[in-house]
Amino acid sequence: DQQVKQNSPSLSVQEGRISILNCDYTNSMFDYFLWYKKYPAEGPTFLISISSIKDKNEDGRFTVFLNKSAKHLSLHIVPSQPGDSAVYFCAATSYGGSQGNLIFGKGTKLSVKP
C-alpha cells in the first residue's frame, strides 16, 4: 500500500513557465513533508519542506502548498529553468516519528525545454 503517491511519472514544461508537481498521501498521521531533487548519477538533495501547521512555504523560485483536507501537496517552480530538469521526490513523516520513518513517493521526472 503506497502511502505517498506521485501519480505523474513525468512532466515536460517550457523554460520560463511554471512547473507544478503533485503528491498525494493517505496516512493522516503525516504532518511533515519534504521535496527532494535527484539528478542522474547523484543522490537526492533536499529542496524544501512544509509542516502541517502551514499551508504554504516559499524558498526562492520554489513554493510548496499543502492541502490537509485533500491530503495533497504540490511543488511550484517559477520560472522553470533547464537546470531544474531532474527527478523530484515527495516524502512524508510525522512529528511523532523520526527521520527513520520517512516515506518517499516514486518520483516525477521533470524536463524543462529551452
Place this chain on the structure above:
Amino acid sequence: EAGVTQSPTHLIKTRGQQATLRCSPISGHTSVYWYQQALGLGLQFLLWYDEGEERNRGNFPPRFSGRQFPNYSSELNVNALELEDSALYLCASSLDGQRATDTQYFGPGTRLTVL
C-alpha cells in the same frame, strides 16, 4: 566539507553471492540510512542506524542487514543475492535522526547488478 561517500560505485555479483556496500556519513552526523531504489519503485527505506544501534527497519527480508561502526560509518550486507536485488542503493546521513525535521543528505549510491 566532504559529503556522504559510498563505495563501490558499481558492484556486479551473481545470484546466491553476498554483497557488501559501504557508506561514510558527513562529519558530525550520527544517523545513517539505507534505501533501495529499484526500477520504477522510488526510494524504499531499508535501515536506519543511530549511535551504533539499528533504530528502524523497512519491509525487507533478514538477508538484508548492516551495522554502524564507532566512527559512524556503515555497512550494508545483502546475503543470498537474488536477481530482484539489482538496484541503486543509497545511503544518507543526518545530524539527529530522532528529530522528524532533521535533513537527510544522500550519497551518490552504489549500483548493484545481480546476474
